Amino acid sequence: MTPSPISASYTLADGREISIETGRMARQADGAVVVRMGDCMILATVVASKEPKPGQSFFPLTVDYQEKFASAGRIPGSFFKREARLNDYEILTSRLIDRALRPLFPDDYLCEVQVLVSLISSDKEVMPDAMACLAASAALAVSDVPIMEVISEVRVGRINGEFVVNPSRTQLDSADMNIIVAATETNIMMVEGEAKECDEASLLKAIQIGHDAIKQQVKLQLDLRAKLGLTTKREYIKPYTNPELEAKITEFGKEKVYNVAKAAMGKHERGDAFKAIRKEYEATFTEETALPAADAALVGRYFHDLEKDVIRKMMIEERVRLDGRKLDEVRPLTMETDVLPSPHGSSLFTRGETQSLTTVTLGTTDDELLSETAATSDYVKFILHYNFPPFSTGEVKMMRGQSRREVGHGNLAMRSLKQMMPADYPYTVRVVSDILESNGSSSMATVCAGSLALMDAGVPLPKHVSGVAMGLVAEGGKFAVLTDILGDEDHLGDMDFKVTGTRDGICGIQMDIKCDGLSMEVMMQALEQANRGRLHILDAMYKSIAEKREELKPQAPRIEQLTIDREFIGAIIGPGGKVIQEMQRETGAKINIEEVGQEGIIKIFSANKESIDKAKNWIKSIVAIPEIGETYEGTVKSVVAFGAFVEFMPGKQGLLHISEVSWKRLDTLDGVLKEGDKIKIKLVGTDPKTGKLRLSRKVLMDKPEGYVEPAPREDRGDRGDRGGDRGPRREGGPRGDRNDRPRGDRPQGGDRGPRRENNDNNNENNNQPTPEVAPAPQDNGNDDDMKL
Structure with a gap:
C-alpha cells in the first residue's frame, strides 16, 4: 500500500x-x-x-x-x-x-x-x-x-x-x-x-x-x-586512520614546519619548503621499514593537518602571518591604466602575488546579453567575465570551458561594479578580467582592476569600487581576523569574507563560514577591518586615475542618444525600414530605436563623429515640426503645370504654387524650375481643407518697384491643380448645387420670367475646346508627410 x-x-x-x-x-x-x-x-x-x-x-x-x-x-x-x-x-x-x-x-x-x-x-x-x-x-x-x-x-x-x-x-x-x-x-x-x-x-x-x-x-x-518518525541517520564506513603515525609525523615535523611558516617566504618557495620536509621524513624509511600502503597514503594528509595546526596557532598566539604582514595589513599594491593600445579601456592591477589584466569593450544595443530563466527573459547591457587560466597558479590543467568558480567570482565582481554604472549609459559594456597570477583574493583584484579599466575607457563611474578578502582563524575561544588573505590563509582558515564598496558604503558581499558559527561581534570586527582595508586600496586607486577620462579612446566607438515622441518612430523607420536603412547607408552610422513608454530612445553608433552628427541631424529634421513663417532650403521634387512640390525637410513636402514662385506672372515654370533644383522657400501656411503645406518663394524676394497686384485671372485653365488658393469648395455636386449658385438679381418667388437661352457668348464659350487640365500630383498617399 x-x-x-x-x-x-x-x-x-x-x-x-x-x-x-x-x-x-x-x-x-x-x-x-x-x-x-x-x-x-x-x-x-x-x-x-x-x-x-x-x-x-x-x-x-x-x-x-x-x-x-x-x-x-x-x-x-x-x-x-x-x-x-x-x-x-x-x-x-x-x-x-x-x-x-x-x-x-x-x-x-x-x-x-x-x-x-x-x-x-x-x-x-x-x-x-x-x-x-x-x-x-x-x-x-x-x-x-x-x-x-x-x-x-x-x-x-x-x-x-x-x-x-x-x-x-x-x-x-x-x-x-x-x-x-x-x-x-x-x-x-x-x-x-x-x-x-x-x-x-x-x-x-x-x-x-x-x-x-x-x-x-x-x-x-x-x-x-x-x-x-525519523530519529537516526545511517551508519557509514569511516576512513582508515593511524593515530600512532600521526603522532610520529607531528614529532618529526612540527618545529620544521613552524620555521618555514615563520620565514615569510613566497607562495611557491613556501610550498617547496613544506614538500622538502615531507620528503625528508619519507627518506627515513628503507625497503625493510617501508610503511604499509594504507599508512603511506596517510602521510600527505597528516603533514597537511600538521601545517594547518602550526600556522593557525602561530596566527592566533603570535599574531604573525605567513608572509610576515600584520593582521590588518594589505599587500603591496601596483596599478596601471591604459596598458593595452587597442581595447577601449584596460588596467593591470597587482596586489602581492595576485594580478588581474582587465579590459573594457564598448558595444551597441545589438551586443546586449540575453539572460533567460524559466520565468524571465531580459537583456543585460553590463557584462563581466572572469577567467582563471591554470598558469596563474603555475599548474598544468585541461581547459574545458568556464568552471563554476569562475562564474561565481565573475558574478560577485559584476554585481559590485554594477552599483556604480549609470542607469542611462547608452553603451553595452563588457569587462573581462584575466587572472595572470593568483595567491588569494583574485575576485577582489577583478573588482579593483575593473573599476580602473572602466575609468580608463571613459565610462562615467561616479566613484571607484574596491574589494578586499577577509579571513578568520578561531580556536579555543581566541580568534584573529585577517585582512587581504593569501590562498593558504583562505584554505587553512575558518572564513572567507569578501567585501566590496566605495568610500561611502558596501556594494557587494560574499561570506563562507567553515567553522561552527560566527558571532555578530566577530562579524562586526571583520566588517570594520574590511572597511579600513577597502579605503586603503581606494586611496591608491584614486592616485592611479581619479576620474573617468574626458574623451573616449580614438579606437572606441561613439554613441549618442536622442529621445523623441513615440509618434515619430514610424516616420524614422519608414515603410519597410526604407528611411532608417537609407540613413544608415548614407551616414555610415548604426541606428537602434527602442520604444519606452511614451518615448522613443534612439541610439546612434559609429566610430566617426562626423557620421554620428550627420545621422543625428537627419533624425532631428524628421522629428522637427515645420513652423509657419520659417525659411528653409528645399529641393524641387517635381514640377507640374500649376507649380512645384518642394521637399524642405526629410519627409516634409509642400506646394510652391506657380503664383508664389516669382513676383512676375508666370504661365509656365519651363526654364524657371526643374527637378533637383535647390531653392529657398518660406512656409506661409496650410491648406485649410487638406492640411497640406503652402510654400512661397517670392516673399523672400524684393518686390519690384511699382508692382501692382494682378487682377484675378479670367481663364480657368489652371483650375485642375486644385492646389491654388481658391477658398473652400462649395458643397453639393462637383460644381455645387446649381440652385445655390448666384445668378445676379432675380425675383424671389413668383414668376421669374423665361429662362435665358445660351447667348452668343455662351455659344462662343461652348464652341471652344475644353481646356486641358493638369493632372494632380502623385504624392503616393503620403499626405501626412505634408501636414504641419
Whole structure:
C-alpha cells in the first residue's frame, strides 16, 4: 500500500504560506520533497552511495539546480528544444546551495552525495533561488543521509527603508539591498548579495532579520521529520586512520614546519619548503621499514593537518602571518591604466602575488546579453567575465570551458561594479578580467582592476569600487581576523569574507563560514577591518586615475542618444525600414530605436563623429515640426503645370504654387524650375481643407518697384491643380448645387420670367475646346508627410 504524502507548512508575516511535502514524488530517492510558495514549486532529491570509492580522499558532493521551461509554460529556444547545460543563473543558484550544505557533513564522511533541485512550477512573483536551499536541506532532513544540522536560506531585501524577507520579484526591482543568508538554527553559514552603498550596521541588521526567518524554516523541517518518525541517520564506513603515525609525523615535523611558516617566504618557495620536509621524513624509511600502503597514503594528509595546526596557532598566539604582514595589513599594491593600445579601456592591477589584466569593450544595443530563466527573459547591457587560466597558479590543467568558480567570482565582481554604472549609459559594456597570477583574493583584484579599466575607457563611474578578502582563524575561544588573505590563509582558515564598496558604503558581499558559527561581534570586527582595508586600496586607486577620462579612446566607438515622441518612430523607420536603412547607408552610422513608454530612445553608433552628427541631424529634421513663417532650403521634387512640390525637410513636402514662385506672372515654370533644383522657400501656411503645406518663394524676394497686384485671372485653365488658393469648395455636386449658385438679381418667388437661352457668348464659350487640365500630383498617399 502506497503511503500517504506528509506535509508541513507555516505562514510568513505578510500572509504568504510556505509548505513542504514528501512521499508523493520521487519516492525511490533517499530523500525527496516539494517546497511550495504561491504557484512556485521546487522538487529536491538527494541520493548518497552506501560506501566511499576505494582511495577516496575528499568529500564528493554534487549539487545541481535546474529550471524546467515547462514550469513557466515555455519551450526552450535551443535547436533541440530541450533543457541543455546549466546557464549562469542555475550555476549561481547551485553554488548558493553547495556552499551552505557542504560544511554540514561530517569531516570523515567520504561517500558520494548528489543533490538535484528542479523548478517544476514557476510563479512570476516568487524568486525560486531563495527557496532552493530550503528544498535541498529538507530533502536531506527526511533522508537517512548523515548531516550534522538542518539549514535554510532566505533573501532579505530593503525596500523603501523596510527590510522584507523573500520579497517578490516586483518588490526586488526597487530594493537598494539584496542579500541571501544561509544559516542553521544557531549559526550563520553563508551570506551573499549586493547593495547600493549600505553601511555595516544595516548589513548586520539584514543578516539578523534573515536569521530569524531561517529559524522558522528549520523548525518546519524538523516538524516534517518528526511526522515521518525519523530519529537516526545511517551508519557509514569511516576512513582508515593511524593515530600512532600521526603522532610520529607531528614529532618529526612540527618545529620544521613552524620555521618555514615563520620565514615569510613566497607562495611557491613556501610550498617547496613544506614538500622538502615531507620528503625528508619519507627518506627515513628503507625497503625493510617501508610503511604499509594504507599508512603511506596517510602521510600527505597528516603533514597537511600538521601545517594547518602550526600556522593557525602561530596566527592566533603570535599574531604573525605567513608572509610576515600584520593582521590588518594589505599587500603591496601596483596599478596601471591604459596598458593595452587597442581595447577601449584596460588596467593591470597587482596586489602581492595576485594580478588581474582587465579590459573594457564598448558595444551597441545589438551586443546586449540575453539572460533567460524559466520565468524571465531580459537583456543585460553590463557584462563581466572572469577567467582563471591554470598558469596563474603555475599548474598544468585541461581547459574545458568556464568552471563554476569562475562564474561565481565573475558574478560577485559584476554585481559590485554594477552599483556604480549609470542607469542611462547608452553603451553595452563588457569587462573581462584575466587572472595572470593568483595567491588569494583574485575576485577582489577583478573588482579593483575593473573599476580602473572602466575609468580608463571613459565610462562615467561616479566613484571607484574596491574589494578586499577577509579571513578568520578561531580556536579555543581566541580568534584573529585577517585582512587581504593569501590562498593558504583562505584554505587553512575558518572564513572567507569578501567585501566590496566605495568610500561611502558596501556594494557587494560574499561570506563562507567553515567553522561552527560566527558571532555578530566577530562579524562586526571583520566588517570594520574590511572597511579600513577597502579605503586603503581606494586611496591608491584614486592616485592611479581619479576620474573617468574626458574623451573616449580614438579606437572606441561613439554613441549618442536622442529621445523623441513615440509618434515619430514610424516616420524614422519608414515603410519597410526604407528611411532608417537609407540613413544608415548614407551616414555610415548604426541606428537602434527602442520604444519606452511614451518615448522613443534612439541610439546612434559609429566610430566617426562626423557620421554620428550627420545621422543625428537627419533624425532631428524628421522629428522637427515645420513652423509657419520659417525659411528653409528645399529641393524641387517635381514640377507640374500649376507649380512645384518642394521637399524642405526629410519627409516634409509642400506646394510652391506657380503664383508664389516669382513676383512676375508666370504661365509656365519651363526654364524657371526643374527637378533637383535647390531653392529657398518660406512656409506661409496650410491648406485649410487638406492640411497640406503652402510654400512661397517670392516673399523672400524684393518686390519690384511699382508692382501692382494682378487682377484675378479670367481663364480657368489652371483650375485642375486644385492646389491654388481658391477658398473652400462649395458643397453639393462637383460644381455645387446649381440652385445655390448666384445668378445676379432675380425675383424671389413668383414668376421669374423665361429662362435665358445660351447667348452668343455662351455659344462662343461652348464652341471652344475644353481646356486641358493638369493632372494632380502623385504624392503616393503620403499626405501626412505634408501636414504641419
